[in-house]
Amino acid sequence: MGNKPPSKVDPKILSPKAIQMLKANTNFTEEQIREWHVGFLRDCPSGKLSKDRFIAVYEQFYPSGKAKDFCKYAFSTFDRDNNGTIDFTEFMLAIALTQSGDLDERLALAFDMYDFNNSGLIDTNEMAKVISAMYDLIGEKDRKGEREPKQRAEEIIRICDVTGNKKLSKEEFIAGCKNDPIIRRLLVPNA
Missing domain, CATH: 1.10.238.10 (EF-hand)
Structure with missing residues (x-):
């Protein structure tokens, strides 16, 4: 009675709460977060980055190398909730940390x-x-x-x-x- 099942959050929607959390935990402005989100959805229309897609992106940055093994370790580090995909929030926290974290x-x-x-x-x-x-x-x-x-x-x-x-x-x-x-x-x- 009165207990509602937890609602599923649509990974394609950037909520005000998510924006506030990312602003508080990164050096990105709201405008930058929204720009990143548009790009993320362009590359990952489902709102989730799969391990295969993650590897494909790394392979573009390192064309003369083999990205698969390195990506296995990096992906599991960024997939904080261990669900096998990286959502936009996980992605942004990883970007912020690797680019500008102390x-x-x-x-x-x-x-x-x-x-x-x-x-x-x-x-x-x-x-x-x-x-x-x-x-x-x-x-x-x-x-x-x-x-x-x-x-x-x-x-x-x-x-x-x-x-x-x-x-x-x-x-x-x-x-x-x-x-x-x-x-x-x-x-x-x-x-």
């Missing part, structure tokens, strides 16, 4: 992408897989010696691991990236 926020987002098993720690295998995916994305072929993903991951963890457990917490990852410009450029190129 360094700590951007590094925290990168950590979340590396920690794909959501354990709260990054181990050598997780880091090596993402480094390999990043190499694929940019078309990097030289993976020998110190450039080999597992060796590179072990070295980064050795440098940043304060606790000695051979894994990185979010705090260790952020501090390590902030203190070592070479590591930061490798792990978070746009930071």
Whole structure:
């Protein structure tokens, strides 16, 4: 009695509440948010960005690389509600964070992408897989010696691991990236 089932929100409609939330959590103006929304709907008429479409967009930006593995990690980071698609709000928060978020926020987002098993720690295998995916994305072929993903991951963890457990917490990852410009450029190129 009196209990209404939750109403479904149409992903194609940009509500005033969504605009206010995005204005409060990004540096975008209402006009910019509306412009992004028009473009988002042009590219994603359903109001949802699928993983396949996400990969296709990345492939346009990195034509000489292979985007699939990198996109697998990035997509799951941006799909905050884990429903298999990225809606406009998730998209805008991701854009804002990757373009203009402060360094700590951007590094925290990168950590979340590396920690794909959501354990709260990054181990050598997780880091090596993402480094390999990043190499694929940019078309990097030289993976020998110190450039080999597992060796590179072990070295980064050795440098940043304060606790000695051979894994990185979010705090260790952020501090390590902030203190070592070479590591930061490798792990978070746009930071």
